[in-house]
């Protein structure tokens with residue numbers, strides 16, 4: 128469905144995307160994740176034909192992503208979706224349906240169906256008076272008004288409460304089950320882990336990992352061993368039930384802990400393995416220097432940077448407005 132080859136975008140002299148290649152199959156949910164400034168929005172906007180690549184190619188089905196005809200098959204949801212405040216959800220959707228030449232009856236049926244599914248109330252209320260979650264639902268409904276094959280969603284759950292987030296994610300899964308292809312970006316890796324079929328992790332414009340979450344875990348994640356001892360050993364922490372726990376990365380280290388416990392008059396009581404979450408792998412990978420910065424692949428945990436990223440991301444304005452979303456000229 129989507130083929131991206133060596134896609135690049137440079138803003139003036141700043142390289143925002145430095146050579147991405149990936150493919151997305153029909154009916155797949157494909158996640159693009161990465162910290163702030165990684166190049167996710169830029170990638171999505173190139174896929175949606177909203178910005179012109181500096182180099183490389185993005186194809187959607189038989190079309191080049193920049194082909195205006197492609198937009199008839201696309202539903203794009205920008206990270207920030209300012210809506211026309213004086214319209215109501217129904218009049219707003221009618222307006223977009225008309226832009227896409229969707230027959231009135233068909234448009235009304237689709238709109239009401241989506242509003243019902245998303246449990247959108249107050250369909251005749253002024254958009255300017257609606258909550259952020261309601262507006263997001265209206266923006267999602269708008270992305271579906273032309274019954275597109277491809278949905279490109281930039282942070283679909285941005286700024287939503289957990290309940291609405293669940294709705295939106297479940298709905299996204301349903302759309303893929305109905306055969307639509309979904310490419311979406313997210314900061315919240317739990318969302319990615321819960322619904323994506325495959326993922327790319329971006330950092331500083333580069334794809335640094337790709338695959339299904341289990342594949343990424345196999346390739347980049349390190350299993351840790353939690354060794355519980357009946358006595359304190361160096362670098363162990365008490366766990367509250369009289370035992371101590373030492374976390375190590377390989378079996379050799381497990382044996383050292385065993386030796387330390389025995390020489391202190393105790394023993395190893397239990398050993399548990401733990402697989403890293405996508406979030407841990409992401410933090411680990413995103414904390415490494417890029418290849419341009421050197422070959423030291425030492426691992427640096429950057430939990431603080433990630434926390435900042437999550438709060439900044441939901442507020443970040445990315446400049447897409449209604450007209451550009453529908454199909455304004457490529458910049």
Ligand SMILES: Nc1ncnc2c1ncn2[C@@H]1O[C@H](COP(=O)(O)OP(=O)(O)OP(=O)(O)O)[C@@H](O)[C@H]1O
Nearest residue numbers: 138141143162163164165166167168169170440443
């Ligand atoms: N129009 C622009 N002009 C100059 N630089 C830009 C422009 N748009 C984006 N950038 C820069 O390109 C880089 C990638 O931006 P992009 O918005 O694609 O990142 P992102 O991964 O979506 O980030 P976020 O998670 O914060 O939304 C950032 O350093 C950003 O500042």
